[in-house]
Amino acid sequence: EDKVVQSPLSLVVHEGDTVTLNCSYEVTNFRSLLWYKQEKKAPTFLFMLTSSGIEKKSGRLSSILDKKELFSILNITATQTGDSAIYLCAPGGSQGNLIFGKGTKLSVKP
Amino acid sequence: DGGITQSPKYLFRKEGQNVTLSCEQNLNHDAMYWYRQDPGQGLRLIYYSQIVNDFQKGDIAEGYSVSREKKESFPLTVTSAQKNPTAFYLCASGTSSYNEQFFGPGTRLTVL
Numbered sequence: 001e002d003k004v005v006q007s008p009l010s011l012v013v014h015e016g017d018t019v020t021l022n023c024s025y026e027v028t029n030f031r032s033l034l035w036y037k038q039e040k041k042a043p044t045f046l047f048m049l050t051s052s053g054i055e056k057k058s059g060r061l062s063s064i065l066d067k068k069e070l071f072s073i074l075n076i077t078a079t080q081t082g083d084s085a086i087y088l089c090a091p092g093g094s095q096g097n098l099i100f101g102k103g104t105k106l107s108v109k110p
Numbered sequence: 111d112g113g114i115t116q117s118p119k120y121l122f123r124k125e126g127q128n129v130t131l132s133c134e135q136n137l138n139h140d141a142m143y144w145y146r147q148d149p150g151q152g153l154r155l156i157y158y159s160q161i162v163n164d165f166q167k168g169d170i171a172e173g174y175s176v177s178r179e180k181k182e183s184f185p186l187t188v189t190s191a192q193k194n195p196t197a198f199y200l201c202a203s204g205t206s207s208y209n210e211q212f213f214g215p216g217t218r219l220t221v222l
Binding site for chain 2: 004031032034041042043044045048088090092095096097098100101102103
Protein backbone atom coordinates (compact mmCIF):
# COMPACT_ATOMS: atom_id res chain seq x y z
CA GLU A 1 0.00 0.00 0.00
CA ASP A 2 1.25 3.45 -0.92
CA LYS A 3 2.10 5.70 1.99
CA VAL A 4 3.64 9.05 2.79
CA VAL A 5 4.94 10.18 6.18
CA GLN A 6 5.78 13.79 6.87
CA SER A 7 7.66 15.02 9.91
CA PRO A 8 7.37 16.93 12.04
CA LEU A 9 3.59 17.35 11.98
CA SER A 10 3.93 20.84 13.39
CA LEU A 11 6.75 23.25 14.00
CA VAL A 12 7.01 26.66 15.63
CA VAL A 13 10.03 28.85 14.86
CA HIS A 14 11.01 32.50 14.98
CA GLU A 15 11.66 34.74 12.04
CA GLY A 16 15.13 34.23 10.64
CA ASP A 17 15.34 30.57 11.63
CA THR A 18 16.08 27.83 9.10
CA VAL A 19 13.72 24.85 8.96
CA THR A 20 13.89 21.41 7.37
CA LEU A 21 10.73 19.50 6.60
CA ASN A 22 10.90 15.77 5.95
CA CYS A 23 8.94 13.43 3.73
CA SER A 24 9.40 9.68 3.41
CA TYR A 25 7.37 7.65 0.97
CA GLU A 26 6.55 4.28 -0.49
CA VAL A 27 4.78 4.56 -3.82
CA THR A 28 4.29 1.97 -6.53
CA ASN A 29 5.76 2.97 -9.89
CA PHE A 30 7.11 6.22 -8.47
CA ARG A 31 7.55 8.98 -11.02
CA SER A 32 7.90 12.28 -9.17
CA LEU A 33 7.42 14.00 -5.83
CA LEU A 34 5.71 17.34 -5.42
CA TRP A 35 5.72 19.88 -2.61
CA TYR A 36 2.81 22.23 -2.07
CA LYS A 37 2.20 25.15 0.28
CA GLN A 38 -1.30 25.53 1.69
CA GLU A 39 -2.30 28.69 3.49
CA LYS A 40 -5.99 29.30 3.92
CA LYS A 41 -7.34 27.52 0.91
CA ALA A 42 -5.99 25.81 -2.18
CA PRO A 43 -2.50 24.27 -2.17
CA THR A 44 -0.05 26.13 -4.36
CA PHE A 45 2.71 24.35 -6.19
CA LEU A 46 6.30 24.72 -4.97
CA PHE A 47 8.49 22.04 -6.53
CA MET A 48 8.38 18.87 -8.58
CA LEU A 49 11.30 16.50 -8.12
CA THR A 50 12.02 13.60 -10.40
CA SER A 51 15.75 12.92 -10.07
CA SER A 52 17.86 12.11 -7.05
CA GLY A 53 20.42 14.54 -5.78
CA ILE A 54 19.42 17.55 -7.87
CA GLU A 55 18.47 20.44 -5.64
CA LYS A 56 15.66 22.69 -6.77
CA LYS A 57 15.66 26.25 -5.49
CA SER A 58 13.19 29.07 -5.44
CA GLY A 59 14.31 32.04 -3.39
CA ARG A 60 14.69 30.93 0.22
CA LEU A 61 13.12 27.53 -0.45
CA SER A 62 14.96 24.50 -1.71
CA SER A 63 14.20 20.81 -1.99
CA ILE A 64 15.98 17.60 -2.83
CA LEU A 65 14.97 14.01 -3.48
CA ASP A 66 16.68 10.72 -2.59
CA LYS A 67 15.09 7.94 -4.63
CA LYS A 68 17.28 5.27 -3.09
CA GLU A 69 16.31 6.07 0.50
CA LEU A 70 12.80 7.17 -0.53
CA PHE A 71 12.68 10.59 1.05
CA SER A 72 12.68 14.26 0.28
CA ILE A 73 13.39 17.37 2.31
CA LEU A 74 12.17 20.91 1.97
CA ASN A 75 14.40 23.64 3.41
CA ILE A 76 13.35 27.17 4.18
CA THR A 77 16.07 29.62 5.17
CA ALA A 78 15.63 32.99 6.90
CA THR A 79 11.98 32.23 7.60
CA GLN A 80 9.38 34.99 7.52
CA THR A 81 5.88 35.17 8.99
CA GLY A 82 4.54 34.75 5.45
CA ASP A 83 6.02 31.27 5.38
CA SER A 84 3.46 30.16 7.96
CA ALA A 85 1.41 27.48 6.24
CA ILE A 86 0.89 23.77 5.90
CA TYR A 87 3.47 22.16 3.63
CA LEU A 88 2.27 19.09 1.80
CA CYS A 89 4.43 16.39 0.28
CA ALA A 90 2.88 14.35 -2.53
CA PRO A 91 4.70 11.59 -4.39
CA GLY A 92 3.08 10.41 -7.58
CA GLY A 93 3.06 7.25 -9.62
CA SER A 94 3.02 6.59 -13.32
CA GLN A 95 -0.78 6.90 -13.53
CA GLY A 96 -0.65 10.57 -12.61
CA ASN A 97 -2.21 10.27 -9.16
CA LEU A 98 -0.67 11.95 -6.13
CA ILE A 99 -0.54 10.50 -2.63
CA PHE A 100 -0.63 13.30 -0.06
CA GLY A 101 0.98 13.26 3.34
CA LYS A 102 -0.77 14.82 6.34
CA GLY A 103 1.40 17.88 6.02
CA THR A 104 3.70 19.85 8.29
CA LYS A 105 2.12 22.90 9.89
CA LEU A 106 4.76 25.61 10.13
CA SER A 107 4.21 28.65 12.34
CA VAL A 108 6.73 31.46 12.13
CA LYS A 109 6.62 33.91 15.04
CA PRO A 110 7.80 37.52 14.68
CA ASP B 111 -7.65 34.03 -17.52
CA GLY B 112 -6.74 30.33 -17.17
CA GLY B 113 -7.44 28.32 -14.09
CA ILE B 114 -9.79 26.16 -12.10
CA THR B 115 -12.97 27.44 -10.56
CA GLN B 116 -15.11 25.81 -7.90
CA SER B 117 -18.52 26.82 -6.74
CA PRO B 118 -19.99 27.51 -4.36
CA LYS B 119 -17.34 28.67 -1.92
CA TYR B 120 -19.45 27.72 1.08
CA LEU B 121 -22.32 25.26 1.11
CA PHE B 122 -24.71 24.27 3.83
CA ARG B 123 -26.88 21.23 3.59
CA LYS B 124 -29.37 19.44 5.76
CA GLU B 125 -28.92 15.79 6.55
CA GLY B 126 -30.46 13.55 3.93
CA GLN B 127 -29.96 15.97 1.04
CA ASN B 128 -27.77 15.43 -1.98
CA VAL B 129 -25.61 18.36 -3.06
CA THR B 130 -23.48 18.92 -6.14
CA LEU B 131 -20.18 20.77 -6.13
CA SER B 132 -19.03 22.36 -9.34
CA CYS B 133 -15.52 22.24 -10.79
CA GLU B 134 -14.54 23.81 -14.12
CA GLN B 135 -11.11 24.21 -15.73
CA ASN B 136 -9.94 25.97 -18.87
CA LEU B 137 -6.39 24.66 -18.78
CA ASN B 138 -7.11 21.99 -21.39
CA HIS B 139 -6.08 19.32 -18.90
CA ASP B 140 -7.16 15.75 -19.52
CA ALA B 141 -7.16 14.68 -15.88
CA MET B 142 -9.31 16.00 -13.07
CA TYR B 143 -9.44 15.03 -9.41
CA TRP B 144 -11.59 15.48 -6.32
CA TYR B 145 -10.06 15.50 -2.85
CA ARG B 146 -11.47 15.83 0.61
CA GLN B 147 -9.53 17.52 3.41
CA ASP B 148 -10.38 17.25 7.11
CA PRO B 149 -8.63 19.20 9.89
CA GLY B 150 -5.18 17.79 10.59
CA GLN B 151 -5.38 15.50 7.61
CA GLY B 152 -3.81 15.54 4.22
CA LEU B 153 -5.81 15.39 1.03
CA ARG B 154 -7.66 12.16 0.39
CA LEU B 155 -8.65 11.21 -3.14
CA ILE B 156 -12.37 10.72 -3.77
CA TYR B 157 -12.60 10.25 -7.54
CA TYR B 158 -10.48 11.00 -10.55
CA SER B 159 -10.92 11.09 -14.28
CA GLN B 160 -8.20 10.88 -16.88
CA ILE B 161 -10.43 11.22 -19.91
CA VAL B 162 -13.93 12.32 -20.81
CA ASN B 163 -16.67 9.78 -20.01
CA ASP B 164 -14.37 7.76 -17.78
CA PHE B 165 -13.58 8.01 -14.07
CA GLN B 166 -12.21 5.85 -11.27
CA LYS B 167 -12.79 5.60 -7.55
CA GLY B 168 -10.18 6.95 -5.23
CA ASP B 169 -9.56 5.94 -1.64
CA ILE B 170 -12.81 7.27 -0.18
CA ALA B 171 -15.44 7.11 -2.94
CA GLU B 172 -18.29 5.73 -0.86
CA GLY B 173 -21.19 8.18 -0.64
CA TYR B 174 -19.96 10.26 -3.58
CA SER B 175 -20.63 10.25 -7.32
CA VAL B 176 -19.13 12.09 -10.29
CA SER B 177 -19.61 12.58 -14.00
CA ARG B 178 -17.25 13.67 -16.77
CA GLU B 179 -19.35 14.58 -19.78
CA LYS B 180 -17.08 17.44 -20.85
CA LYS B 181 -13.33 17.86 -20.63
CA GLU B 182 -13.73 21.13 -18.75
CA SER B 183 -16.16 19.97 -16.09
CA PHE B 184 -16.05 17.39 -13.29
CA PRO B 185 -18.94 17.87 -10.83
CA LEU B 186 -19.03 15.97 -7.55
CA THR B 187 -22.28 14.93 -5.89
CA VAL B 188 -22.25 14.30 -2.16
CA THR B 189 -25.09 11.91 -1.53
CA SER B 190 -27.07 11.24 1.62
CA ALA B 191 -25.16 7.96 1.89
CA GLN B 192 -22.02 9.87 2.88
CA LYS B 193 -22.12 9.64 6.67
CA ASN B 194 -19.76 12.46 7.53
CA PRO B 195 -19.76 14.93 4.65
CA THR B 196 -18.68 18.08 6.49
CA ALA B 197 -15.24 18.86 5.04
CA PHE B 198 -13.25 21.04 2.68
CA TYR B 199 -13.45 19.78 -0.91
CA LEU B 200 -10.73 20.51 -3.43
CA CYS B 201 -10.82 19.95 -7.16
CA ALA B 202 -7.62 19.70 -9.19
CA SER B 203 -6.62 19.18 -12.78
CA GLY B 204 -3.45 18.04 -14.49
CA THR B 205 -2.00 16.04 -17.32
CA SER B 206 -1.50 12.29 -17.17
CA SER B 207 2.05 12.72 -18.42
CA TYR B 208 3.16 14.71 -15.42
CA ASN B 209 2.12 14.54 -11.81
CA GLU B 210 1.74 18.27 -11.28
CA GLN B 211 -1.81 19.18 -10.32
CA PHE B 212 -3.39 22.61 -10.13
CA PHE B 213 -6.00 23.24 -7.49
CA GLY B 214 -9.21 25.21 -7.40
CA PRO B 215 -10.06 27.45 -4.42
CA GLY B 216 -12.17 24.77 -2.72
CA THR B 217 -15.70 24.39 -1.39
CA ARG B 218 -16.37 24.16 2.31
CA LEU B 219 -19.40 21.94 2.92
CA THR B 220 -21.18 21.96 6.25
CA VAL B 221 -23.99 19.60 7.13
CA LEU B 222 -26.46 21.08 9.58
